[in-house]
Amino acid sequence: MQIELRILRFDPERDQKPHEESYKVEASPMDRVLDLLHKVKYEQDGTLTFRRSCAHGVCGSDAMLINGRNRLACKIRVDQLKGKRITVAPLPGLPVTKDLVVDMDSFFAKFRSVQPYLQPGDPDPERERRQAAEDRAKFDDTTKCILCAACTTSCPSFWAQPSYVGPAAIVNAHRFIFDSRDDAAEARLEILADSDGVWRCRTIFNCTDACPRGIHITQAILEVSSKIVEHHA
Amino acid sequence: MIREHEALVVGAGGAGLWAALELAKAGVDSAVLTKLYPTRSHTGAAQGGVCAALGNQEEDHWEWHMFDTIKGGDYLVDQDAAEVLAREAIETVIELEHMGLPFNRTPDGKIDQRKFGGHTRNYGEGPVMRACFAADRTGHMILQTLYQQCVKHGVKFYDEYHVVDLMTEGGELGDGGRCAGVVAYRIADGELVTIKSKAVLLATGGFGRMFRVTSNAWSLTGDGVSLAYRHGVPMQDMEFYQFHPTGIVGIGILLSEAARGEGAYLLDNDGFRFMERYAPKLMELAPRDMVSRAIVQEIRAGRGINGKDYVYLDVRHLGRKKIDEKLPDITDFVRVYQGIEPYTDPIPIQPTAHYAMGGIPTNLNSQVTRDRLNTVVPGLYAAGEAACVSVHGANRLGTNSLVDLLVFGRRSGQQMVKDVRGVGMPEVAADVMEPVRAEIEALRARPKGERKEAIRKELADVMMDDAGVYRDAAGLERARAKVAELRGRYQNVAVDDKGTTFNTDLLEAREVGYLLDCAQTMVAACINRTESRGAHSREDFPQRDDVNFLSHSLATKGADGSVELDYKPVTITKFQPKPRIY
Ligand SMILES: Cc1cc2nc3c(=O)[nH]c(=O)nc-3n(C[C@H](O)[C@H](O)[C@H](O)COP(=O)(O)OP(=O)(O)OC[C@H]3O[C@@H](n4cnc5c(N)ncnc54)[C@H](O)[C@@H]3O)c2cc1C
Numbered sequence: 064m065q066i067e068l069r070i071l072r073f074d075p076e077r078d079q080k081p082h083e084e085s086y087k088v089e090a091s092p093m094d095r096v097l098d099l100l101h102k103v104k105y106e107q108d109g110t111l112t113f114r115r116s117c118a119h120g121v122c123g124s125d126a127m128l129i130n131g132r133n134r135l136a137c138k139i140r141v142d143q144l145k146g147k148r149i150t151v152a153p154l155p156g157l158p159v160t161k162d163l164v165v166d167m168d169s170f171f172a173k174f175r176s177v178q179p180y181l182q183p184g185d186p187d188p189e190r191e192r193r194q195a196a197e198d199r200a201k202f203d204d205t206t207k208c209i210l211c212a213a214c215t216t217s218c219p220s221f222w223a224q225p226s227y228v229g230p231a232a233i234v235n236a237h238r239f240i241f242d243s244r245d246d247a248a249e250a251r252l253e254i255l256a257d258s259d260g261v262w263r264c265r266t267i268f269n270c271t272d273a274c275p276r277g278i279h280i281t282q283a284i285l286e287v288s289s290k291i292v293e294h295h296a
Numbered sequence: 297m298i299r300e301h302e303a304l305v306v307g308a309g310g311a312g313l314w315a316a317l318e319l320a321k322a323g324v325d326s327a328v329l330t331k332l333y334p335t336r337s338h339t340g341a342a343q344g345g346v347c348a349a350l351g352n353q354e355e356d357h358w359e360w361h362m363f364d365t366i367k368g369g370d371y372l373v374d375q376d377a378a379e380v381l382a383r384e385a386i387e388t389v390i391e392l393e394h395m396g397l398p399f400n401r402t403p404d405g406k407i408d409q410r411k412f413g414g415h416t417r418n419y420g421e422g423p424v425m426r427a428c429f430a431a432d433r434t435g436h437m438i439l440q441t442l443y444q445q446c447v448k449h450g451v452k453f454y455d456e457y458h459v460v461d462l463m464t465e466g467g468e469l470g471d472g473g474r475c476a477g478v479v480a481y482r483i484a485d486g487e488l489v490t491i492k493s494k495a496v497l498l499a500t501g502g503f504g505r506m507f508r509v510t511s512n513a514w515s516l517t518g519d520g521v522s523l524a525y526r527h528g529v530p531m532q533d534m535e536f537y538q539f540h541p542t543g544i545v546g547i548g549i550l551l552s553e554a555a556r557g558e559g560a561y562l563l564d565n566d567g568f569r570f571m572e573r574y575a576p577k578l579m580e581l582a583p584r585d586m587v588s589r590a591i592v593q594e595i596r597a598g599r600g601i602n603g604k605d606y607v608y609l610d611v612r613h614l615g616r617k618k619i620d621e622k623l624p625d626i627t628d629f630v631r632v633y634q635g636i637e638p639y640t641d642p643i644p645i646q647p648t649a650h651y652a653m654g655g656i657p658t659n660l661n662s663q664v665t666r667d668r669l670n671t672v673v674p675g676l677y678a679a680g681e682a683a684c685v686s687v688h689g690a691n692r693l694g695t696n697s698l699v700d701l702l703v704f705g706r707r708s709g710q711q712m713v714k715d716v717r718g719v720g721m722p723e724v725a726a727d728v729m730e731p732v733r734a735e736i737e738a739l740r741a742r743p744k745g746e747r748k749e750a751i752r753k754e755l756a757d758v759m760m761d762d763a764g765v766y767r768d769a770a771g772l773e774r775a776r777a778k779v780a781e782l783r784g785r786y787q788n789v790a791v792d793d794k795g796t797t798f799n800t801d802l803l804e805a806r807e808v809g810y811l812l813d814c815a816q817t818m819v820a821a822c823i824n825r826t827e828s829r830g831a832h833s834r835e836d837f838p839q840r841d842d843v844n845f846l847s848h849s850l851a852t853k854g855a856d857g858s859v860e861l862d863y864k865p866v867t868i869t870k871f872q873p874k875p876r877i878y
Pocket residue numbers: 306307308309310311312329330331332333334337338339340341342343344345346434435457458459460499500501502511512513515516519520550552650651679680681682694695696697698699701
């Protein structure tokens with residue numbers, strides 16, 4: 064079948080502002096949007112620019128706004144989108160470098176700001192630290208994050224206040240705060256109790272809907288908030 | 297402007313990140329250059345596990361792991377290297393746990409382990425539980441954990457810098473010259489940046505994108521291997537390329553061997569577990585080269601599903617609980633990319649191009665070597681899939697690549713820490729980047745010409761069809777002629793995008809050039825090796841020939857651009873070559 068792809072394009076060397084361009088491509092229902100973007104780039108216009116690498120939803124390169132929702136282009140199929148027209152735009156809320164490529168530096172800086180690494184309180188033992196399966200289960204969900212930014216850039220609180228640390232950083236803080244081997248929860252809770260921390264979350268659930276890894280993000284944020292309350296009580 | 301760092305790491309997969317950590321912890325002024333954001337590296341796609349003889353589930357010994365690695369590699373493995381791999385697997389996996397890696401756990405809280413192809417107890421008696429894992433996202437966890445540690449230790453990153461050339465001092469790297477740093481293309485704005493360095497590590501990963509059906513990311517185009525080759529460093533053992541048995545039909549996305557490790561079956565059109573015909577002892581857990589050949593044989597015999605070119609992987613009998621706990625991601629891939637429910641339906645699979653056993657030759661300390669005497673190239677190191685130590689020989693065992701990243705990522709970093717202490721910063725001419733600048737400008741300026749995508753596609757087709765699971769003289773000659781034709785056409789490649797901002801059109805064209813180098817040497821080495829060993833399976837020479845070919849191939853770039861082949865002996869310490877039966 065034929066699909067019309069409407070892509071929001073912007074090349075700072077040529078354009079004053081972003082503009083939409085339309086491409087017609089032959090597609091099958093099992094094609095993914097990434098396949099269609101490749102068809103445009105390789106058969107019609109090599110200047111179309113986007114990031115991609117793994118092509119199966121594990122590297123986090125190609126999050127973009129597809130039919131109004133943040134998704135990975137390599138993980139959403141044509142038949143799931145229903146209809147003959149698909150719109151594609153860069154992730155909202157981050158500066159656009161070119162076409163579908165956004166500048167992710169501020170996003171990664173926020174990730175780094177929450178001390179996203181294990182800080183055990185005891186010296187390393189000879190063998191592995193023991194951890195009960197139930198304890199590991201407490202943070203299993205938040206280990207799945209691929210830092211694609213689909214969640215953070217779908218969040219109205221982030222759009223309104225770009226200094227908000229955002230869901231992705233909180234997810235990665237959660238991953239360590241709830242790890243029984245870690246001893247630095249307090250420091251991270253301190254960081255997230257800040258005015259740009261968890262309190263900006265309005266439980267709108269956009270992040271949870273946007274996550275291509277199915278992480279229960281809003282729940283993770285609530286768990287972190289409760290921990291902060293507990294900690295201050 | 298010419299920058300400098302004492303040491304540079306090119307590539308931010310598992311190998312590069314671990315090396316960078318060693319450098320940072322030792323206080324060496326160092327940096328990582330990577331064409332992808334670090335967490336986008338394909339190490340993150342690894343699924344099944346990382347082997348170490350921890351013995352958490354049952355008795356195990358590193359000597360058994362060493363033996364399995366050597367036998368799995370069809371005795372082309374350097375046995376001193378396999379010993380290092382198997383011994384240091386244990387301490388590096390423990391160190392990863394200390395860094396925070398969330399392994400699955402046994403009931404008593406230790407690292408959980410499961411079975412994997414070719415890993416056996418007591419020198420081949422039967423499968424052993426040796427693969428440490430975190431569900432089926434072990435690579436994701438390794439990549440994340442190492443990146444987290446890099447954040448902790450303040451590693452400097454040049455994100456989205458595509459290395460386009462190596463700098464040298466005192467001649468080419470093949471004739472005694474020293475590596476003096478890199479030239480990198482800053483993707484954001486097209487600026488060429490030169491960085492001098494006393495030690496450069498190439499950890500740029502594999503080159504599976506030269507095949508039509510592959511588990512490899514778009515970015516895996518052999519950059520480091522090709523750049524070193526252009527400066528006179530050989531490519532070693534290029535004829536050994538692994539096809540993984542279980543890829544999603546048509547698109548090649550991997551369904552980990554962990555599925556079979558957990559008990560999944562391979563079925564032919566009659567619902568028969570056909571591995572019984574090929575490896576009655578290990579069945580589905582035979583090494584990959586054998587299973588891939590078995591699948592092709594079944595298909596040729598008309599026992600593919602409905603006579604087509606695929607067979608079934610069946611996980612239904614494992615039950616939902618096990619599937620959800622141990623194989624959540626790959627079953628999700630099946631739902632998304634095939635529209636099939638693995639709880640209730642068998643999964644169509646076929647072999648997919650997966651892993652390069654060959655690459656840049658190195659010694660046990662990850663120093664690059666340039667000839668059959670293993671003469672070291674000063675200042676140049678390689679680790680990970682780009683390197684060939686050789687621990688994988690003619691066929692890598694599942695999980696041993698991740699072990700390779702950990703063990704030799706660490707060793708390369710430690711060696712660089714030592715080596716930068718004794719030497720001065722190299723000198724390079726102010727116009728050192730001119731040749732590569734000219735190449736890039738010519739590409740940008742060419743108004744029209746060959747389309748890179750057509751070249752890449754034709755390359756992928758011929759390599760898949762004529763240099764795949766099975767090979768013979770006629771097919772390989774076709775491949776040689778086709779690659780030569782494509783190399784000719786590549787001279788005239790043109791791109792649409794002439795800009796400087798995030799020009800992926802231009803960089804992809806360069807990547808096709810790297811792939812063509814790797815394909816050219818691969819085909820040459822395949823033609824010359826008139827035997828069958830591990831993943832290199834010649835239908836016209838079906839026997840292994842230890843008299844003539846118990847040796848590593850070294851492919852060097854000749855003056856006229858042709859490939860010159862030489863051979864160096866395999867290091868044998870404990871295990872004399874024997875027939876390989878499972
Ligand atoms: C789907 C899949 C599943 C796998 N599962 C397993 C498993 O379960 N167990 C196992 O042992 N092995 C597995 N493997 C194999 C293993 O994952 C890889 O061999 C390994 O991760 C390679 O790591 P690396 O560090 O060498 O390179 P990669 O992780 O591929 O990283 C390459 C790096 O080099 C950079 N780079 C490349 N070119 C340039 C350039 N020109 N300039 C700058 N930077 C550059 C990239 O940005 C990237 O950071 C699997 C492989 C695949 C594809």
